Amino acid sequence: MNEIIESVKNLSIGFNSQKGKQISILRNVSTDIKKGETVGIVGESGSGKSTLALAMMGYIKQGLFPLNGECLFKSEDLLKMSSRQLEKIRGRKIAMIPQNAGQALTPNLKIGYQIDEALRLHTDLNKLERDKKISELLNKVRLPSPETMAFRYPHELSGGQQQRVAVAMALAGKPDLLLLDEPTTGLDVTTQAHVLELLRIIAKDTGTSMIYVSHDLGAIAQVSDRIVVMYAGEIVLEGPARKILKEPIHPYTYGLLKSIPKLSLAGLPASMPGSQPQPGSIKEGCSFYDRCNLATDHCEKNSPDLKYIKELDTSVRCFNHKELINQNNNLQTSITKKSSNSEVIEVLKLKDVSISYAKQKFFDQLLNKISDQNPTVKDININIKKGETIALVGESGSGKSTILKSIAGLLKTKDGQIKFENNRILSSDLKMRNPNDLRAIQLIFQNPDESLNPNHTVEQILSQPLKLYFNLSGEELKKNIIDLLKKVRLGEFYMSRYPRQLSGGEKQRVAVARAFAAKPDIILCDEVTSALDVSVQAAVLNLLQQLKEDLGTTYVFVSHDLAVVRAISDRVAVLYQGRLCEIGPSQNVYKFPSHPYTEVLLGAVLEPDPDIKPKLVAEDIVEEKPPEKGCSFQGRCPRKIGDICNSEVPPWQIGENGNAIRCHINIDELASLQQ
Amino acid sequence: MENNLITENKQKNKIEKAFEILKTMASKPSGLIGLTVVLFHVVLALISPYIAPYDYKAISPNTMLLAPSAEHWFGTDSLGRDVFTRTILGGRTALTVTFFGSLIALLWGGLLGIFCGLVGGKIDDVVMRVVDAFLSIPWILAMLLIVSLLGTSTEVLIPALGFFYGKGIVRVARAATHDVIAKDFIVSARARGHSNMSIIWNEIIPNVRDAILVEGAMRWSWMLLGFSSLSFLGFGVSPPTPDWGLMISNARGLMSFAYWSVIAPIVGLSSLIIGINLTADAFAKALGIDRSTKAPV
Numbered sequence: 001m002n003e004i005i006e007s008v009k010n011l012s013i014g015f016n017s018q019k020g021k022q023i024s025i026l027r028n029v030s031t032d033i034k035k036g037e038t039v040g041i042v043g044e045s046g047s048g049k050s051t052l053a054l055a056m057m058g059y060i061k062q063g064l065f066p067l068n069g070e071c072l073f074k075s076e077d078l079l080k081m082s083s084r085q086l087e088k089i090r091g092r093k094i095a096m097i098p099q100n101a102g103q104a105l106t107p108n109l110k111i112g113y114q115i116d117e118a119l120r121l122h123t124d125l126n127k128l129e130r131d132k133k134i135s136e137l138l139n140k141v142r143l144p145s146p147e148t149m150a151f152r153y154p155h156e157l158s159g160g161q162q163q164r165v166a167v168a169m170a171l172a173g174k175p176d177l178l179l180l181d182e183p184t185t186g187l188d189v190t191t192q193a194h195v196l197e198l199l200r201i202i203a204k205d206t207g208t209s210m211i212y213v214s215h216d217l218g219a220i221a222q223v224s225d226r227i228v229v230m231y232a233g234e235i236v237l238e239g240p241a242r243k244i245l246k247e248p249i250h251p252y253t254y255g256l257l258k259s260i261p262k263l264s265l266a267g268l269p270a271s272m273p274g275s276q277p278q279p280g281s282i283k284e285g286c287s288f289y290d291r292c293n294l295a296t297d298h299c300e301k302n303s304p305d306l307k308y309i310k311e312l313d314t315s316v317r318c319f320n321h322k323e324l325i326n327q328n329n330n331l332q333t334s335i336t337k338k339s340s341n342s343e344v345i346e347v348l349k350l351k352d353v354s355i356s357y358a359k360q361k362f363f364d365q366l367l368n369k370i371s372d373q374n375p376t377v378k379d380i381n382i383n384i385k386k387g388e389t390i391a392l393v394g395e396s397g398s399g400k401s402t403i404l405k406s407i408a409g410l411l412k413t414k415d416g417q418i419k420f421e422n423n424r425i426l427s428s429d430l431k432m433r434n435p436n437d438l439r440a441i442q443l444i445f446q447n448p449d450e451s452l453n454p455n456h457t458v459e460q461i462l463s464q465p466l467k468l469y470f471n472l473s474g475e476e477l478k479k480n481i482i483d484l485l486k487k488v489r490l491g492e493f494y495m496s497r498y499p500r501q502l503s504g505g506e507k508q509r510v511a512v513a514r515a516f517a518a519k520p521d522i523i524l525c526d527e528v529t530s531a532l533d534v535s536v537q538a539a540v541l542n543l544l545q546q547l548k549e550d551l552g553t554t555y556v557f558v559s560h561d562l563a564v565v566r567a568i569s570d571r572v573a574v575l576y577q578g579r580l581c582e583i584g585p586s587q588n589v590y591k592f593p594s595h596p597y598t599e600v601l602l603g604a605v606l607e608p609d610p611d612i613k614p615k616l617v618a619e620d621i622v623e624e625k626p627p628e629k630g631c632s633f634q635g636r637c638p639r640k641i642g643d644i645c646n647s648e649v650p651p652w653q654i655g656e657n658g659n660a661i662r663c664h665i666n667i668d669e670l671a672s673l674q675q
Numbered sequence: 676m677e678n679n680l681i682t683e684n685k686q687k688n689k690i691e692k693a694f695e696i697l698k699t700m701a702s703k704p705s706g707l708i709g710l711t712v713v714l715f716h717v718v719l720a721l722i723s724p725y726i727a728p729y730d731y732k733a734i735s736p737n738t739m740l741l742a743p744s745a746e747h748w749f750g751t752d753s754l755g756r757d758v759f760t761r762t763i764l765g766g767r768t769a770l771t772v773t774f775f776g777s778l779i780a781l782l783w784g785g786l787l788g789i790f791c792g793l794v795g796g797k798i799d800d801v802v803m804r805v806v807d808a809f810l811s812i813p814w815i816l817a818m819l820l821i822v823s824l825l826g827t828s829t830e831v832l833i834p835a836l837g838f839f840y841g842k843g844i845v846r847v848a849r850a851a852t853h854d855v856i857a858k859d860f861i862v863s864a865r866a867r868g869h870s871n872m873s874i875i876w877n878e879i880i881p882n883v884r885d886a887i888l889v890e891g892a893m894r895w896s897w898m899l900l901g902f903s904s905l906s907f908l909g910f911g912v913s914p915p916t917p918d919w920g921l922m923i924s925n926a927r928g929l930m931s932f933a934y935w936s937v938i939a940p941i942v943g944l945s946s947l948i949i950g951i952n953l954t955a956d957a958f959a960k961a962l963g964i965d966r967s968t969k970a971p972v
Contacts, residue, residue: 455881
């Protein structure tokens, strides 16, 4: 078992900058992959983890080139091979599973044909044997009815199923080494847990070695035997998964683990200061020096070597790792939020809101009638109190962002009312709202790359709302902008920068500042942290919480990440297919009894702890449309009791700890079932 | 990546920025050639009245169809006029008319395209169908009609050319706007309650400006060819004003024995068109590099 399959020795990869300087992205990386072992490579964006993984396939992105070192696959250097030689290895010996299978599969070829292609290329089987093999492979990746699946086109499959097909294709050549580049990142929580489970079983059954690249320590924890932590192009920590996750002895890993919000923990995660240095700006000394709280003067000038510690079977690149060994294991701490003293004033009320994307028929349009009987979002009743943070949670397609858009006035409602302050009805048409209402409700978007105008400086970006709502100009405008920047902890000199000159976290801070510029009462946050790195996410969450405590703003927080929601919200509403399933104070929603869907979601959350395995209680089928009648979750419910679920909309039941659940099963019974 | 490394970025003023774009354009041979040719023509058009050796309209039967010599560098034409004088003066009208023409095309085409892209819906449908209808009319026929109704003065030619060459810009501007419109920063501006005008001015124009300017530069060279074609057909500038298209038209019958009187205007016209084309190309590339977030590695 201890045979080494691939060994990376002293590998450095870099590029030439426009000024002719050589800039390295990977610096002296060495690691071994043993047979049958799953190695997780983890790091934040820009740490060089993907570059390393691709180099292990003998692939180097255009513009980059190896500076020194080698990648030995069965004692042959992949980086020196010709493309002919590499062809023989790729697919047969080393296979790759891409991040987005939907884009990796050819859209106009049937699934079976695409797998057949891989088989023809990598095996000598004849047609009949290949056909058998295709259904065998589809069966292996647990796709339902493999025979018919082979005749489907990629777009007829859900994201999780597409990813399974990609796994099947990779397995076609019986590779010794599987390379997975963030294979579950774009998937829903439940689907992600299922795919990871599948990968783990495959690794065990076939004895294939795997390299699993991800930024998500939760996913890494589920599959890896060994973990390699990358930072600024170097390996900073390498060792058995359990040791790395439970007792990290590098301050970066320690900080990273602390900055992950955890389900078991209320309150906000601690954030790490600063951000990863850009390639080319790495100074002498330890690359983590600026952000490290253990750093000494020695670290500033000398860069530590990767040192192997025998008793822990771990390699670490830190002078002061002993301090962390001795430090008590207090990974399970968090910053407690001030409980928001939510006054009982209800600032926003959603009453029987339905939203439909269906296009009106011409005749209905004349009569001003909307005919869709089964709208995307239906029967939403939520009362939002002043100063609270309410989270809308659900998988993709649950209608959470749709509701947010309607509150912002960007999408017309079909039925129902949105009431704002003293029961005043807000028009669902943006143009009919008065400027003060527009000011009072602000939006923050998921991806700051898209939500900031790339041709505006930070100053111009922040001056937009200030000019619009408060007619500021000249010195006063500038003073206000500086104040806003200070609020989001950015310096005055950021004013003249363009978004492309900022890091992801800084961009999101500017977006937050722009929302607060309007002095809003309500801020709608649409997945505001999902495009950010973990350590940055923690910082942004802390910032949002701080601003809220200072200014008393109300947040409507949309997210698919239950742990993030747990960290920031006071109240949670769980949505499935545009219908509410459960709503209640966040500490109670995370306790049983809960709606079967909440139960499924909670079970699928991946914790960065190898001892906490996800509980997979429901199939990861994707439903395209909400059911016409009955309970919205009838199609996937593990606790379905019968026809009543299909025919009648379940009643609201209020549990003893104050969360309302919409289910036909009696709440006490549900509690005993979920024990 | 380099861009991110710059920690202290001073906001460059517009002149500096323009200068930088010019520098990038001139850094490639094709761009340098294009810029030089265009600059040469512009300078020539400005100073030609002062350096012209002869009177452009002086007819003389004694000097008819003389071959190039020390006195008449490019020879003389069928009416005995100096071809060199007429050639260096011949670009003036064409340059002025097409420059202002393309400016008009850029303005109305660009703004209408952006507006249609932003508002969408029925207004967009109607406007685009009208534009399509105009696109289907052969421009030269329409131009002939306008010119024969309203005359061939520059006051007629500039707006007429501007109108006919702006139709294509509408499409380009609309497509560029569609690319931007789906981005969250536009949604954000909408949700804040900015007016359409403010969204066009602040959010869209900075992002589509480059694409429209490049398209405008390309149109300029096309318009130059179109204008010369009109003159060639006798519907552009009226004699005796020196103009390349007109000169080619007058001299083409004598090409077999007095080639000089036709070659000089052809060289003048084609060099300017190629020059503008090369410049527009280099301009697009220079802006493209500036626009992308990552420096090419």
